[in-house]
Amino acid sequence: GAVVSQHPSRVICKSGTSVKIECRSLDFQATTMFWYRQFPKKSLMLMATSNEGSKATYEQGVEKDKFLINHASLTLSTLTVTSAHPEDSSFYICSARVVSGQESSQPQHFGDGTRLSIL
Amino acid sequence: RKEVEQDPGPFNVPEGATVAFNCTYSNSASQSFFWYRQDCRKEPKLLMSVYSSGNEDGRFTAQLNRASQYISLLIRDSKLSDSATYLCAVSYNKLVFGAGTILRVKS
Numbered sequence: 001g002a003v004v005s006q007h008p009s010r011v012i013c014k015s016g017t018s019v020k021i022e023c024r025s026l027d028f029q030a031t032t033m034f035w036y037r038q039f040p041k042k043s044l045m046l047m048a049t050s051n052e053g054s055k056a057t058y059e060q061g062v063e064k065d066k067f068l069i070n071h072a073s074l075t076l077s078t079l080t081v082t083s084a085h086p087e088d089s090s091f092y093i094c095s096a097r098v099v100s101g102q103e104s105s106q107p108q109h110f111g112d113g114t115r116l117s118i119l
Numbered sequence: 120r121k122e123v124e125q126d127p128g129p130f131n132v133p134e135g136a137t138v139a140f141n142c143t144y145s146n147s148a149s150q151s152f153f154w155y156r157q158d159c160r161k162e163p164k165l166l167m168s169v170y171s172s173g174n175e176d177g178r179f180t181a182q183l184n185r186a187s188q189y190i191s192l193l194i195r196d197s198k199l200s201d202s203a204t205y206l207c208a209v210s211y212n213k214l215v216f217g218a219g220t221i222l223r224v225k226s
Contacts, residue, residue: 029163034214043123043206043218044163093162095214107153108214110162 001074002028006111014119015086021079022116023050023094029074030096034108038091050077053114084118091115123209125217132224136197141218142207143189149208152183152190157219163206166192166225197224203205 003026012017023033031052038043048069049057054071070082077096081088095108125142132138142154152169167174169181169190180193190207204219 041123041218046213046215049213051204062126091160107165107190109165113162115160 002096002098002109004094004109006094006114008114009112010115012117012119013084016083017118019081019084019116021081021092021094022110023077023079023096024074025096028098030073030098032073032095033077033096035069035077035079036093036095039094044093082114084116086118087115089116089118120148121176121206123217125205125207125220127218127220129221129223134197134199134226136224137195138197138222139191140187140191140205141189141191142210142217144209144213145188146209149161149209150212153208153210154181154190154192155206155216158163158203166205169223172210178206199224199226
């Protein structure tokens with residue numbers, strides 16, 4: 001099945017640090033990847049849709065200058081949390097979808113997630 | 120009203136029990152439906168897609184009711200290993216998740 005790898009799995013750093021998270025599709029090409037954030041006991045919230053070769057599409061209320069997304073190749077998208085603060089502490093998860101037929105009918109496959117803790 | 124709503128539970132059931140979860144969605148234009156399983160502090164894993172005709176995978180049965188805008192998941196013969204949070208997800212132009220239903224299966 002489709003495999004999505006996310007790195008790192010855990011980050012603990014000081015306030016003001018910028019943190020970069022990588023999301024790779026290992027055995028398929030993904031023109032579109034998705035970045036979610038999940039707070040404890042809450043649902044996954046879509047932050048942005050990462051499009052290969054073009055700008056990401058951000059959801060309402062998500063600061064694009066705060067959460068920089070780069071999708072430079074068909075297998076790699078990165079999310080950089082710039083000048084992170086304690087309120088940015090969360091579980092960040094990427095996903096990708098195998099492009100085949102009607103895109104919305106294809107399930108998304110998730111990376112392992114990155115647990116970010118800002119002190 | 121939330122786009123996708125689930126009863127948060129928890130559902131505490133004994134091993135061998137049958138348990139059912141429902142999930143309602145607000146967007147009638149939704150096209151695709153999924154159930155994911157999420158273990159504590161882990162990423163969601165696809166359990167099954169949900170088709171209009173209903174579909175079954177072993178002990179798991181999923182159904183879709185477009186008229187009433189809900190999907191359901193039935194788990195038969197519950198195992199201890201079924202304990203997890205079950206997320207429904209609905210897709211139109213993006214995938215929207217419910218907050219999840221917690222299932223605890225006890226011996």
